[in-house]
Amino acid sequence: MSEQKIVKIFVLIRKIGQIDTLNERFQAEISIEATWSSKEDINCEYDPSLHWNPKLYIENLLSNIEEKVKYYVKQSMDETLVIEKRYVKGIFWERLEIQNFPLDIQQLSVSVVSKFDNSSVKLMINPEKPSYLHSNAKFVFVDQQKW
Numbered sequence: 001m002s003e004q005k006i007v008k009i010f011v012l013i014r015k016i017g018q019i020d021t022l023n024e025r026f027q028a029e030i031s032i033e034a035t036w037s038s039k040e041d042i043n044c045e046y047d048p049s050l051h052w053n054p055k056l057y058i059e060n061l062l063s064n065i066e067e068k069v070k071y072y073v074k075q076s077m078d079e080t081l082v083i084e085k086r087y088v089k090g091i092f093w094e095r096l097e098i099q100n101f102p103l104d105i106q107q108l109s110v111s112v113v114s115k116f117d118n119s120s121v122k123l124m125i126n127p128e129k130p131s132y133l134h135s136n137a138k139f140v141f142v143d144q145q146k147w
Helices: none
Strands: 005-020 025-038 056-058 061-075 080-093 112-114 121-125
Touching: 005 112, 025 056, 056 080, 112 121
Parallel strands: 005 121
Antiparallel strands: 005 025, 025 080, 056 112, 061 080
16 A cells, blocks of 8 residues: 655635625635655656646636646755645635625635545645735625525
């Protein structure tokens, strides 16, 4: 049995756009940074088709408007870190439970998962870099439904 790889995840929500309560979806721009340790000889140039990759994707992404993925290698004395930086602009699904309209609070999430099972990959919040909503994020609420 192979060793379980630990992948540390950091999510930055850059912008939240329209929230469609009727269809339970919202628009957002996010950045995801995944970091893992590698024992492979990478020589400062990482290629996901040649080296191990956690095969991450966003489970609740309905429509991908724009996506960019870049890889970086960080060498330290005793380990090699691979950093995957992903920028995504898209439409995300979220179960919205409207109970106190119009003064309701909703929790919006981004679900980062791996195509590997839990015995191969453990995704965890990066303790050195907690996820957050960017302070300059512009909230745009467009009410298109009639109640």
